[in-house]
Amino acid sequence: MTEVGFVGLGKMGQPIAQNLANAGFKVVAYNRTRERAEALQKYGVRVADSVREAAATGIVITMLADDLAVESVVLGEGGILKSLPAEGIHVSLSTISTALSARLTEAHTQAGQPFVASPVFGRPDAAAAGNLVVVAAGPAPAMERSKPLLEAIGRKLIVLGGQPMMANAVKLAGNFTIAAMLETLGEAFALVRKHGVSPGQFLEIVNGSLFQSPVYENYGRIVAEQKFEPAGFKLSLGLKDARLVLAAADTAEVPMPLASLIHDNLLGEVAHGKGDIDWAALAMVAAERAGL
């Protein structure tokens, strides 16, 4: 039975770690708030007292909130970089900047530790159901060793290539497509509403008969019914991702005017105190500007 370290038991990390345990891996889990690790003991998870202890397993998975958290856990004192044995693997599931991914790749590589970036698509309920889409990139041998882990946590694993940053770029581009859909629905809904057509009617046509996409359906419903609380994914986190998209685009020299538009609209919502509702509320900006 393979032992695997796991750092970060938030809304996403906890169900993922549990799925790994259920799949037969011996998970050694660390979380800053220890209770969230202890809650997994009943599934056979061992609670680690430090990041170091989780990394000592030789393969450690991280699932953290943002760049700052990942930087601290990996590069900080007592962090993964110093704790992983030689040839130990770090598999990063977090949505982070391409810049940080590049830094981690360099640091780990210099330490003889392969780095695998493997962000996931899906909300907490998908994580719990083992229904995530997992996108991974990293050196081939490390990828081979990580595969069983990654296959255990999602319904699909797509391996992109040897450069970890590829996976981070794909994750950011993917989140961008969802945000773009929200902006699109927002403007389209506003237009048809002014002509007496309800968002629900329009959604039935545009998705029910044309796009036929579950993503359109789920988000379209949320927007049509304006059910932004409780938030599945907070608008302030959507803004964080929009910033990461624009940062990656800036570094890669890709003008992305639609991403800029999305960022500005999300920023405006945050400026109006709406950072804690669901990011699908991005679609309300068009309605507000139309005086609806």
Place this chain on the structure above:
Amino acid sequence: MTEVGFVGLGKMGQPIAQNLANAGFKVVAYNRTRERAEALQKYGVRVADSVREAAATGIVITMLADDLAVESVVLGEGGILKSLPAEGIHVSLSTISTALSARLTEAHTQAGQPFVASPVFGRPDAAAAGNLVVVAAGPAPAMERSKPLLEAIGRKLIVLGGQPMMANAVKLAGNFTIAAMLETLGEAFALVRKHGVSPGQFLEIVNGSLFQSPVYENYGRIVAEQKFEPAGFKLSLGLKDARLVLAAADTAEVPMPLASLIHDNLLGEVAHGKGDIDWAALAMVAAERAGL
């Protein structure tokens, strides 16, 4: 067997008229270029010598290129308005401005002729396969009489309400969502390409595993393979539709910044002589600007 007039046998109109004939309607078809009407005689279609003759049937369908053509055929000399008998119905399948729809509604209503707007979603191949999605709006009794016709030409008919303009607004908003998807894919593809990921790989993830939409798939393939010739739908026509979207938005007082972005990008492509390739080339603007 119901007799029905049909005016406009272009790429869309011809297969639609043929499907009506195949469904058992006695079609009286007029086209400016008579040969396209004669080509349908083998399916039992009668060739009309004038718009007037088609309208004399008491229910006439029009499927024309743009506002100008519809204006001329309906409001011009020898046009439908003067030729339809009282209580005769005009069913307009064309993608036209909401402003013209309002004018037609008023003119027909004053003449005691119910007007039904019923634009369709789908390309010529979908029209031939009877696979169109048909969106209709107009006075209830006229709608009732038109239903068998509209059900015969598509796979799905959605009736919106009593105001014909509703259907035109939905058609424009629908085309906008497709254009928005193209802009989205364009920017996302450019971002991932700069990170060494091919559009095909990204499409497999973002649509294969997330959106799961046939519309994303079809257009995504065209863009990923840059197969813009021959054009399924010309970029210059996409620009025409973008203008109609913005005109409807302007009248309805709905700021649509994404629609403006799409318009400007399509306009730039036309300015570079790309009006005759497929409008999916809208997705190449981001690549060009990124220096790809």
Place this chain on the structure above:
Amino acid sequence: MTEVGFVGLGKMGQPIAQNLANAGFKVVAYNRTRERAEALQKYGVRVADSVREAAATGIVITMLADDLAVESVVLGEGGILKSLPAEGIHVSLSTISTALSARLTEAHTQAGQPFVASPVFGRPDAAAAGNLVVVAAGPAPAMERSKPLLEAIGRKLIVLGGQPMMANAVKLAGNFTIAAMLETLGEAFALVRKHGVSPGQFLEIVNGSLFQSPVYENYGRIVAEQKFEPAGFKLSLGLKDARLVLAAADTAEVPMPLASLIHDNLLGEVAHGKGDIDWAALAMVAAERAGL
């Protein structure tokens, strides 16, 4: 003493006609609301009973609200086109679309009547003070004959060339630069306000020390003090001009994303019932979106 017809005695037309009379021209003025013409009698202006009577003078100036008004007065029944003697000149001061300018050019030319487009920069107070900037284009001989008139109404006359539309394009591009300045100040003010700097302080720096422009100063003051009533130029008219800019850009195949942004912002303000305040309120959109 040269006789000259004048049609359109609105806020701009009335002071201009008066200045012509004061400069010694024998003005024959027509206005739909006759009282506004009669008010000029004391300056020696003769009141015309019809457009025809004004046009009969052989050279007629028009100063009207929009395309519709110009179309009606020139191309409508009893209009200038039919009333001007052969080789009679029509000098159009109105801000109109480049498309209508082209139509007027063609119609007048076919009738043997030279057409001069000569829009003006300046508000009613500048018109009254003879302080307008006049931009003209048209056939050289007609321009020669029109010059004394145009020099009498402004502080500067700039002649562009033989194509009347040139002057209309310049007028629209000029109004665009002013709107762009308002958008610019709006965003800059919002940024500095959030850092504790007042718009007035910023204006003192950016214009007082850098741009040193009276246009920046005047508009900057209005925005800094938020004095949008009474309106010097209504926001709804600014929106009308933004539409003309975008229409000209569309026809000429010039993507103008900043003009689109301005249009969308003005449209949003109109959607919120702000059409009647001064168009400088365009600069408030950024503040509103920032939650200020």
Place this chain on the structure above:
Amino acid sequence: MTEVGFVGLGKMGQPIAQNLANAGFKVVAYNRTRERAEALQKYGVRVADSVREAAATGIVITMLADDLAVESVVLGEGGILKSLPAEGIHVSLSTISTALSARLTEAHTQAGQPFVASPVFGRPDAAAAGNLVVVAAGPAPAMERSKPLLEAIGRKLIVLGGQPMMANAVKLAGNFTIAAMLETLGEAFALVRKHGVSPGQFLEIVNGSLFQSPVYENYGRIVAEQKFEPAGFKLSLGLKDARLVLAAADTAEVPMPLASLIHDNLLGEVAHGKGDIDWAALAMVAAERAGL
């Protein structure tokens, strides 16, 4: 005679330091490339061997390229923070992020050292001519002591208040207004060019008769004549500033769509290898997109 340290003798720093010396200050100058300091010896400037030596004077001015350079010189080993005596003042002329300004304020304050942010408007020739516009903010007593220095280097000094970041925000907002003017001229020029009017003609009208601004005139000439080499201010530096503007706007929660548009256009130019020409080339993007 007051002694003053000066760090950073680039294109801007060198003439500024020279002006200080000419004004009678005893300048102790440090530059990484020592030759640039030695070149000032003939004006009475003393060459420092280290940042520490310049800071030891008790009041030190920095004029550096970007955040990274300032961070290193102030917060790095042997940096100003550790070298300034208690109550020693740091006056920062560099264009830096509002975030770094906040960090410097905090660090210096904790060390009992007042921090004054005092960015300048003007290019190297203006610096040489003592023609800069200087914007300053910081604690009142330190400002009082810095005034004679700041008055010696520019034609105008504007003091904003006690928070250093105010001055940085104003500098960024000011640069934004200039970039916005370039985007504006670019779109306007493209529109009139398509109608047969030259940029020079348009500039004569829009600036010569309306804006009457030396900034419009200078930049308008550069664009009209397309004289982008040699660069007065490199496009890649303009992009850097656009990033700082957007970063400040993001932190302050101010959506700035025009700033986003400018950023994206500058980024596209850099992606096409145009980073080294003058940033006035931003105005060419509209022309390129219009196919001119």
